[in-house]
Amino acid sequence: MPEKQQLSTNSHPIVFHEKKKLGILLVLFFFLLMVVAIALVQGAYDIPALEVYKTVITHILPGSNINGINKLYNTIIWEIRTPRILVSIAVGIALAVAGAIYQGCFRNPLVEPYILGVESGAAFGAALAIVIPSFIFSLQLSAFLFGIIAVFGAYLLARIRGETPVIMLILSGVIIGSIFTAFVSILKYISTDAALREIVFWLMGGFYYTNWEDVFLIVPIVVGSFFIVWWLSWKLNILSMGDEEAKTLGVNPESYKAVFIIIATLITAISVSAVGVIAWVGLMMPHAARMILGPDHRFMLPAAALLGAIYLVLCDTLARTLTSAEIPVGILTSLIGAPYLLYLIRSKGRASFQ
């Protein structure tokens, strides 16, 4: 064994700032709770705040009597708003975490969760189910499956001599994406007006029909995936240094890249298939998290997840309250997100952005 290289007797103590970073994460968590509390009260139908919280607490606390609350309030708050907010949280977490994973694995801060073609694949699956309603799968399942197929195709295309270089992955993602986009265009071209309208609407993304079934399907998978990725987050730090660096440091880049990409693809595909294409969350939130807590994924991942959740709950609340008719949330996330990212880059400078 090598000798101890303990030559320093008076080296300055270097602080690792771990407690401070955990504190910031806690603040973000309380901020999310606050946003949820506000979102529950907002809506087309005015319900006093006290009644809203009474309804939610009645459902959460065991042994409470549900018959004691107003039936209409119960439907609006517990059957419509609550699942919608929970799914927004899950999708926000999923897109932000997937974005952080892809950016880390690809060593590129301009990558978004849709980079490997999951969006185009899912769009094709959804469009197929809309145009051919008797198609064997439901819209969600079809979108999910084609999303996964697209990424798998891109991954296979990129593989050379047992390795998947980043540049090949990005290129093959672009290729697969444009092929599926062309397929969607074909479907749009041959579809009826009603179907065309539905496809366009789906592509803009939204939480219109979210119910408790979606919550039970999406939330456990997303939350579970998040904790797995968080547990492995140091490996993501190593992967973001490059493939050879990872090997030098004892981390097999191929197997960890595969694990991370599978998880990121799974949670992106499940989000897209449930609520359509929501842009900007996956690109922007990892940036914001990096600017607040630095690039160490052990702290940056949970921060990105919390910020993604906060952002999507906020955007969805705006989407359903801003005008009398609902605005597709995908439009809002881009409309608010793009200028905000520009502001961050211009104000914080290139150094923190890299």
Add this chain to the structure above:
Amino acid sequence: MSSMLTVENLSFEYEKQTPILHDISFSVKKGSVCGLFGPNGCGKTTLFKCCLKFLTYSKGKILINDQDIKTTSIHDMAKHSAYVPQEHKPSFSYLVRDVVLMGRTSHFSNGFQIPNLDKQKTLDALHLVGIDHLAYTPYNQLSGGQRQLVIIARAVAQETQLMFLDEPTSALDFSNQIWVWRLLQKIASKGTTIIACTHDPNHVMWFCDSVVVMNNHSLVTVGPPKKVLTEKILDHIYPGTCRVDRFDTTNMVYPRNLTQEKEGSQ
């Protein structure tokens, strides 16, 4: 003394093209500083990459501590071999402290919570390389030379028996070049074997215990620098370029006809 690294009849080529390494054999003694010397594109970096298992070689054998590296996993490789690449393109703005801490990855189980021991080793490595003052600087804001020092510190923190360095002084100023070579000698004296590529024959003369000379994808010779880096051998790899003279207890390599040219231009 037993050998730390043994290379036997190693050949490497990319898919049936001309060989990049041809029938190379040599060994490096434990705890020594070994220089790897040869012209640009002669296969030095490829040789390193074979030794580190980045590339799968077609023929021959590489033994580290008498164990064939073909049977060693990537995780176990990191426990006995550290690598300092020639240059490294940073991705995100990790602090220097965190980059050096990454060298400890093969020592801790998961990394979700960093043990205090590993933090201490990180500080020691920063201190040993003399870059304490850079600890909180984002790695991607450093100059190429500073980045080299950081990666050397990372290799030190890795606490391996073997350290491969690909032109570790290429981006450093003169004082830092001497400092790094002295540091490598210090690390070697504590038992870590050092193998470093370099293009400066004088560095080899001054600081290396042995030198492996390569030319044209094959081995030229191996031995102590004073015996191996003669005018004859240097003439073989760099025709008509070098003159070797005695200087103090060592030898110096000069460009040929240095003085005449200067006089001629006056």
